[in-house]
Amino acid sequence: MNRQTLITLKIFTWIACLAPFTMLVYQAVTNTLGPDPTSEIALTTGYNALLMLILSLAVTPVRLLSPRLGWLIKFRRLLGLFAFFYATIHLATYVALYANFNLSVFETDITKRRFIIAGFIAYALLVPLAATSTTWAISRLGGKGWNRLHKLVYFAAIAGIIHYWWQVKPGVLTPMNLTITLFALLLARPVMVLLQKRRARRSLAVSHLARSAE
Ligand code: HEM
Numbered sequence: 001m002n003r004q005t006l007i008t009l010k011i012f013t014w015i016a017c018l019a020p021f022t023m024l025v026y027q028a029v030t031n032t033l034g035p036d037p038t039s040e041i042a043l044t045t046g047y048n049a050l051l052m053l054i055l056s057l058a059v060t061p062v063r064l065l066s067p068r069l070g071w072l073i074k075f076r077r078l079l080g081l082f083a084f085f086y087a088t089i090h091l092a093t094y095v096a097l098y099a100n101f102n103l104s105v106f107e108t109d110i111t112k113r114r115f116i117i118a119g120f121i122a123y124a125l126l127v128p129l130a131a132t133s134t135t136w137a138i139s140r141l142g143g144k145g146w147n148r149l150h151k152l153v154y155f156a157a158i159a160g161i162i163h164y165w166w167q168v169k170p171g172v173l174t175p176m177n178l179t180i181t182l183f184a185l186l187l188a189r190p191v192m193v194l195l196q197k198r199r200a201r202r203s204l205a206v207s208h209l210a211r212s213a214e
Helices: 003-029 037-063 067-098 102-110 114-131 137-147 152-166 176-214
Strands: none
Touching: 003 037, 003 067, 037 067, 037 152, 037 176, 067 114, 102 114, 114 137, 114 152, 152 176
């Protein structure tokens, strides 16, 4: 992919990722957030945090489908950082508008409401990932260490999905689409490893055959 196309795609990704935030700001300014503005902000930011996290997880399996999709890797960090951006606004909404900066509300919630506990676990797992997303951090941790740490993203997404299910009313199935997508991505990992091993074994056998034929 040439540089110009990549820049255009990056601009589109920025616009798409910022669209929900821009919409929230517009609705807040025009007073059109609906009957429960706090809930509207929390639901929009929570949903987009999880959506962008899952999209960032989809990058690796999708790009392995074809060598021509290798450029997708350039979008993984951007999506992950936008997920963190929305999760941080989501948390700030909870602290400021639900808990009113009241430490006792926070203490009760973190010990008694299981969906809040799951949300905090998801956020706590995202913090080290966002903090080590710079090129400097990657070189400090080394490729292997960085990759090992960034496996946490799967646990963050699982905690986010659990938080989502525990938050909706019984019988409501809105978290299903993201759950199925995450499940498919988790399943894709071992399948990818297996296929890569098989491909490596086959090319080794081919090179052995070629050598013995000489
Ligand atoms: C930092 C700790 C967190 C707290 C205190 C928290 C709190 C909340 C609250 C209070 C709601 C319900 C809003 C309402 O019904 O009015 C909610 C919904 C939600 N949160 Fe969180 N959350 C946290 C972290 C996260 C994280 C890290 C994610 C994503 C990775 C996330 C994803 C969601 C989703 C998907 C919803 C439901 C959105 C919908 O129904 O459309 N939350 N959260």
